Amino acid sequence: xxxxxxxxxxKARLRRGWPYHYTIYGLHVCSDVPLPELKPVAPAEGExxxxxxVLAPMAEGLERQGNRLRVTPTEALLIYDEVGLLRxxxxxxxxxxxxxxxxxxxxxxxxxxxxxxxxMHQRGHLVLHASAxxxxxxxxxxxxxxxxxxxxxxxxxxxRGYPLVTDDVLxxxxxxxxxxxxxxxxxxxxxxxxxxxxAMQTAPDGLPRVHPAIEKRVARLPNGVxxxxxxxxxxxxxxxxxxxxxxxxxxxxxxxxxxxTYTRVLLEQTRTSARHLQQVGHLARYVPVxxxxxxxxxxxxxxxVAAVETFVRxxxx
Numbered sequence: 001x002x003x004x005x006x007x008x009x010x011k012a013r014l015r016r017g018w019p020y021h022y023t024i025y026g027l028h029v030c031s032d033v034p035l036p037e038l039k040p041v042a043p044a045e046g047e048x049x050x051x052x053x054v055l056a057p058m059a060e061g062l063e064r065q066g067n068r069l070r071v072t073p074t075e076a077l078l079i080y081d082e083v084g085l086l087r088x089x090x091x092x093x094x095x096x097x098x099x100x101x102x103x104x105x106x107x108x109x110x111x112x113x114x115x116x117x118x119x120m121h122q123r124g125h126l127v128l129h130a131s132a133x134x135x136x137x138x139x140x141x142x143x144x145x146x147x148x149x150x151x152x153x154x155x156x157x158x159x160r161g162y163p164l165v166t167d168d169v170l171x172x173x174x175x176x177x178x179x180x181x182x183x184x185x186x187x188x189x190x191x192x193x194x195x196x197x198x199a200m201q202t203a204p205d206g207l208p209r210v211h212p213a214i215e216k217r218v219a220r221l222p223n224g225v226x227x228x229x230x231x232x233x234x235x236x237x238x239x240x241x242x243x244x245x246x247x248x249x250x251x252x253x254x255x256x257x258x259x260x261t262y263t264r265v266l267l268e269q270t271r272t273s274a275r276h277l278q279q280v281g282h283l284a285r286y287v288p289v290x291x292x293x294x295x296x297x298x299x300x301x302x303x304x305v306a307a308v309e310t311f312v313r314x315x316x317x
Contacts, residue, residue: 018043024112025120025171025183026228035108037186037220048092048119050111055085055097071269076118083211086115091122105208105218112186117169117262121270125183126279127262130170130234132182133162135312139182139229141170142292143260144237152298153237155189155199156305158221164189165225169262172231174279179230179286187224192216198298232316233288235308236260240293243304245311253289254280288316 018030022038029038030046058077062069069085070077078086083106084098094115098107121127131154132141142153151167158164166185173181193204193215200219207217236248236256248256257280258264267273290311294304 024186037188050094053095053097055087071266073270086110088115088118091119094119106211109210120171121263126172128170129260129262131167132165132170133157134165134225134229135162137229138232139165140233140312142235142237149237151189151191152195152199155191156301159200163225164221174282180283181228182231183228184225187221189219190216191219198301231287233290235290235292238291238293239296243294243307246291248289248291253284256289257283
């Protein structure tokens, strides 16, 4: 990688030292911006580097597809209105070009969410759009479309005493003969005010927003999980007339996992479709995928949480 200008730039920065060192997903992160959500560690050579760079010239003349400007097997260049540019390269470099007035909280949501999600995909991991808690020495995760209750379920279970493993980005490490391990992220939830009030009995006042124009709030928790744990079950959240849990089998389970892959829209451009199908097949073989059906709204949230607890206790001993 000596001919990579990004790598050369990082080497120059290394000579000056990095002000911040953290760990996430088992990797040592060197950063030029504070990331208080992450666990600080002693200075060392990094496996991931996060820093500000001039990215605007890279965007000139590129056709926009959603938030994507250019995606290759080794690079993703993203653009967000009123936020700025993000570049993820080689599974190591996460650079940003944002206006100085952008709130720090908004930048961190971008870096620690989509930024690290794509970076872990580049490193070969299966990444799901899911939130998860630890129940004993294993992980229970929730998958659903955006805004359909993943974070709310994790928040409600956290309020019952289960440590948060991750919110929104679930990174898996495949094991040869058994369920994959969930790599720990950081203890923070992103929730709408009504979900905060119902799931955690917490008022949104005083909590930072993910973006000044968005009501969703960021709730940082006092502790989380700091070691990989096996994934025991995936609950797919679905609307229903009553609360019930039923297994999804075969093709139905497989398609559910495909649907909730975090980097699904990038598979063709990153040439990872074949690898991804293998990873999803392995996951479906070793981890039960379950439909968790419940009426809409938050009124029955305690009953839904109780149903999950009962199912895990009885069916996943």
